[in-house]
Amino acid sequence: MKIDQTSKKREHPLPPGTIISGKWHRNQYKIVKKLGNGAVGTVYLCDHQGNRAALKISSSGSSITTEVNVLKTLKKVQGNGSLGPSLLDVDDWLHPSGARYSFYVMEYVNGQGLGTFIRLNGDDWLGTFMMQLLGDLEHLHRSGWVFGDLKTENLLVASSPPRVRWIDVGGTTQIGRSIKEYTEFYDRGYWNMGSRKAEPSYDLFALAMVMLHVYHPGRFDKGNQPEKTLMNKLGSTRQLKRFQVPLKKALKGTYTSSSQMKQEIATLLMYRPQTSPKMTRATARKVTTANRDRSLLESISILIAAGLFYLFHILLI
Amino acid sequence: MKKGTLKQILLITDGCSNKGENPSAVAALAFEQGITVNVIGVLEDSQTEHDSGLQEVEDIALSGGGVSQIVYQQVLSKTVQAVTKQAMTQTLQGVVNQELQQILGPNQSLEDLPPEQRGEVMEVVEDLGETCDLEVLVLVDTSASMTDKLPTVQEALFDLSVSLNARIGRNRFSIYAFPGKKTAINKVLDWAPRLDSISSVFPKLTSGGITPTGPALKEAMYQFGKKSLLRSFRNENRSDVEEA
Structure with missing residues (x-):
């Protein structure tokens, strides 16, 4: 054959x-x-x-x-x-x-490619999609399966509401067996970062590579030190800075389940900078003095305007 | 069903044999002995897939019951593991088909079953592929034109070991190079469960001018025979002891 x-x-x-x-x-x-x-x-x-x-x-x-x-x-x-x-x-x-x-x-799943969608609709969607994917993976892993050939080309964003969907399931493998089908760029074996045994961490590595691929659509070579290449790429991708810690852990195989990663991503996504809504007494005082100044200025300018009108009035008569 | 051991020869070459017996005939002989012969033809960047010298690649695999593919060296890693795995599935499917014929009668094959039952049979084939033991003898052509491709071959073999060692079943690999200095083939690595140790061995290879693919295949075939002979010899000894 x-x-x-x-x-x-x-x-x-x-x-x-x-x-x-x-x-x-x-x-x-x-x-x-x-x-x-x-x-x-x-x-x-x-x-x-x-x-x-x-x-x-x-x-x-x-x-x-x-x-x-x-x-x-x-x-x-x-x-x-x-x-x-x-x-x-x-x-x-x-x-x-x-x-x-x-x-x-x-x-038939009709939708846009993941990379295209993010380029058109903004980086804010990245976190959301990661959460969706991690949720799906968690479900799949709990049932005893690993997705295997997780790659950008196998993901579509179905519209209204935007939801990531998997379209090619040919690589799906029972946990504990050897990965049925893979693509070198997304395969941790290729990057010398682990085995080709089907386990949850295999999918999480591929997921991190999907995120890198969104911002490096041309892919990149592994070089002589594959791990260093990956870490450098991750560090230099501005849009992924926010998720750098969990993505690094996923690449290194630190997580044993997708729920661990999902938890950490969720914490990052829900984080709110603690400034705008609360008002301390000092800032409150500053605001009131500023307000007072402003009202003083306003009354003076109204007075001048009124004066001018009055003058005009007199002159015209 | 008893889980046996699949035996494969993986020949990596870049062209025509020019010495000794016809490699296709030897491959057919190996197939008769239960050894599948797979061939990967490595192209020069300037060559096209339809180069006449590479027809032999296809012929050898055809008579050896195996899989062949002609590729540029950039995609060698992926090809080596794909060819090996596909040959495994093909062999196992052949075995399962034979069993099916015994149950369903002659001229019945997997394709004659309705899709629902076919799915169940394929599950069996997949289970076997995952759990059976596998012996792969890699036979590398090291004639002059292959010299610059050897680092890629080495990388591809390491990758093969990564893929196969993720399986549940056991693996044994050995590597031979041809032509040898005085013999038809040269042992590079004796039977081992992994291919990690090759990094230190491969650079020593010397490249010569002739390409005796036929004799090399025959010698490779003998490496399987020798081992099983030794094993049966040991088994005989054991039974002797038991009787005594």
């Missing part, structure tokens, strides 16, 4: 309007447009009886089956419905040429 990257791209040039009909469940889907390429197969926007859905198709039946297994598990464990898109159908499609393709249909 041959893994050929060029043939992967050529695999499914499905033109809009193609009808995909399932061999087993007999559902029909009309291709609308291509949405993107995953690690396995291609994702299309499709139409099923007037509803929009995302359809992932590949000639590798086993990979599709593996991903479907993950989506089914997520369906079982998800609480508020944000752990990955929900699964709608799984089937095979027999291409007129005789080739067999496996596909699955999932909920």
Whole structure:
């Protein structure tokens, strides 16, 4: 067997309007447009009886089956419905040429990329999204799973209200096993910062890398001293200064659960500088004297104006 | 199902063999012996994927029941672990398919099952891949043109060890280089559970002019045989003692 990257791209040039009909469940889907390429197969926007859905198709039946297994598990464990898109159908499609393709249909998540959203709507959202992600991760980890391939490209911000959603769950791995799928830049093994064993701290490292990636979209090389490179990048990113302490801990693998990190981020986000609302007696006094000065000035200027008017009045008569 | 040990040879080369027997024939022989042969062809930056010299890469893996990929050295790390893992899944899936045929009758494969049941079978394949023991013999071409790629190869092998050692099952790695000074292959690292120790070993490699891929593969195959021979010998001894 041959893994050929060029043939992967050529695999499914499905033109809009193609009808995909399932061999087993007999559902029909009309291709609308291509949405993107995953690690396995291609994702299309499709139409099923007037509803929009995302359809992932590949000639590798086993990979599709593996991903479907993950989506089914997520369906079982998800609480508020944000752990990955929900699964709608799984089937095979027999291409007129005789080739067999496996596909699955999932909920279509419409949204903006995380980086784009933050660039357009401001850095204030970063903290909020981190909280949302950490909440989801906490839920997933409690159920015995690790997300694995957590990266900016796998996150979308669905609109009104803005909410981070995971779109590609191919890397989701049971805790204690080896990470199924990863991307070098987000992988702590690549940075010499830990193992590729599925444990909560693996996802937290990747989450910190997502935050770095938002402000360094070109990514960066690890160099000879990977840890030093990371710490320097973190230290020099102005927008992340506020979260520097928890992000550093996440990169170093200090946290054993996402709730620990969430707690610390929450504390940072809820912090209010203690100046404006309270008024000490000294400042109060200062304010009143200032007010008195101002009222004196006001009455004098009114007097002068009145005087001027009076003079004019006399002159005119 | 008894969990066996998967045996793989991972050949890393940059071109054509030019001495000794046909490497594809040797790879087929290895496959017969239960050893999968995977091949990674490393390209020069100036080469394209369709270079004729690299057709051999695909052929060897095809007859060796393994996976092949031709890449530029920048992506070698990711490729080495992906090829190894994919070959594992492929082998295990083959085994599971055979079992399925015994249950469901001939000409039945995973794809003939409805998607729901297929999911359950894939879970079994995944479980096996996570828990089975694995032996990988890495065979590195160190002929002249590979010299500047060796540091990358070393990094990729270290990365492979990071990936595989995250599994539950046990791993054993060994590294051989070819051509050897007097023999077909040169031992770089004897069977070990990790590849951390290679950093001190690799720079000593000397590069020569010929590329005897076939003989090297044959010799590599023998390294598995030798070990299992030794093991069965030990087992025999033990049973002798028990009988006495």
